[in-house]
Amino acid sequence: MNEVTEFIIGIDLGSAGLIGGLAKRDPAGTTQLLAIRHLPAKSEIRRGVVHNVEVVASQIKELLALLLASQHLDAKVVRVNIGMNGYSLRSVETRSVLPFSGNERLLDSHLDDLKDDAQNGLPEGYEPMDIFPQEFLVDGKPDLNPVGTMPLKVEGRYQTVIGRPFLSKGLDACFESLNMEYTPILGPLATAEAVLRPEEKKRGVAVFDFGAQTTSLIVFKNNIIRYLAILPMGGEQITKDLQSANLDAQEAEQYKLERGSALHYADQLGDEEGDQGLAAISDQEKEFNEILVARVEEIVENLYVQLHYAGVELPKLTDGIVITGGGSRLKDLSTLINKKTGLNVRIGMPAKGFSSLPEGVELGPEEALCAGLLLLGQKACLAPFKPVEAPKPSTGSDQQPDGTDVKPV
Structure with a gap:
């Protein structure tokens, strides 16, 4: 199926309401906001967690229809970027150590092994949602880029984001019933993408997102x-x-x-x-x-x-x-x-990341998470409907001149 690669969809499943956005990304990588739509929640999303799969799936379907109709798009939604904002999400410090001989060069694959190992031994009842490297120590000394060194020991330190399994179970069921994929993106990460400038992340900054239930x-x-x-x-x-x-x-x-x-x-x-x-x-x-x-x-x-x-x-x-x-x-x-x-x-106002906004639209702080989902979304979210093939006209070789069927002898 040929995907309509320039369209991105993001949905913030808030406890007070659903906020959906549709954006278009051009080849240069800039993002144009096309539409933002709101739906009041029906009390079936509680503290960022899907409570009633059927009701939430129905609301997602309704919101997607509103977004497509706003641009008169005749396309099929194949994927949606969803903010993970459930109340059990938090990051914990994790570490991993790999011994080396001192004669072996450290490769990218070794860093992958370090990262995988750092996600073991998490608190009981939690599963890893994402992981962010903090620093690497090569033979006890900090090294920003250890690839290519020949250490005796390398240690990786991480912030691993963990959450309860029920955070993803409800979403899995929703999108399975809708017959489409979803890409989970950490809600706080999406919000930060929408309201922070790169230099703020370097100098040091915190983002507080005040929602209805979280x-x-x-x-x-x-x-x-x-x-x-x-x-x-x-x-x-x-x-x-x-x-x-x-x-x-x-x-x-x-x-x-x-x-x-x-x-x-x-x-x-x-x-x-x-x-x-x-x-x-x-x-x-x-x-x-x-x-x-x-x-x-x-x-x-x-x-x-x-x-x-x-x-x-x-x-x-x-x-x-x-x-x-x-x-x-x-x-x-x-x-x-x-x-x-x-x-x-x-x-924090979220308009800075878009090349343009729809006429008359001003994004407010309550739309920051949805805006960030559109900015971080990488995969195409729409695909064209396959046209229904019309029946092939008869060539006449199977019919007599008077139109009667030719019967086999």
Whole structure:
């Protein structure tokens, strides 16, 4: 089957909704965004994990139809890039050692053996999802490119991303029912691709992605992924907490989006407003604010703890923290994170990686993961439908002049 090589599809299976994107890649390697479409989730994706295969497969099919219709494409979807964003994903430090004679040249195949061996002995109940080299030690000394050396011993150190097997089982079942392939891409990696500049990855930076039911982080230093984790907490918990103050779900969500702040009122008001400003705020508003801030502070505190697992001193994250995802729109969230970490914080907007966007489309932080899937996707996602061959016209050799069939003697 001849593939339509220039088209790439990515889908972010979020707990709050599905976001699908269609892009076109030209021969020079630049990527043009053609369409972004949203579908509200039906509560069957929970903390990044497929819960109901039939419902999620149906929504994926609906979303793909919307993307193709947006460009009037008469083609078949053969592959989709999917963000892996389940709550059990995290990276762990792994190591592997190979002995040598000192007379043998180290080859690329030896590095492959090191990498494979480093994925053994993982925590029980987890499987490897990806692996990122950190450094190599040749006879105990760091070596950025050990291939070609003749060591007595070489050691590889890695960050191996692990996850529970159920993360991929649900996706396998979905795409088997749809009769198409999928390419799994780590969600935090895709998000980082969409919002970071290359120089930020070198100087040192962390990305926090605030979702509905999960919050992820990924840390870069010297162009190396130093740590990755996904936490089972997000914006939906804030909404549910507010419902405990006698708000229904819609009212709680509206308060969070329109009047919510990540800071206590006392911290929001300047010295000039002081006690007088606080007195003007109703007790009910203060209660809502305290409930919201308590949960946001818990999420930020957990992210702060996770940052230290990266093994990079915070001051060495020269480019600070980039926040993205729908939750990053919460008022004063950047200020809260800055106060906690002492690092500069900015909101990551994902449009930078595309050569052009559709007219009237502006990508927001909630679309960063989907955008990254389109930028990282390598394989063609569409193939033309095979035309139905028309019946061959009769040559007349099998018929009498009057049209009657020739019967064998």
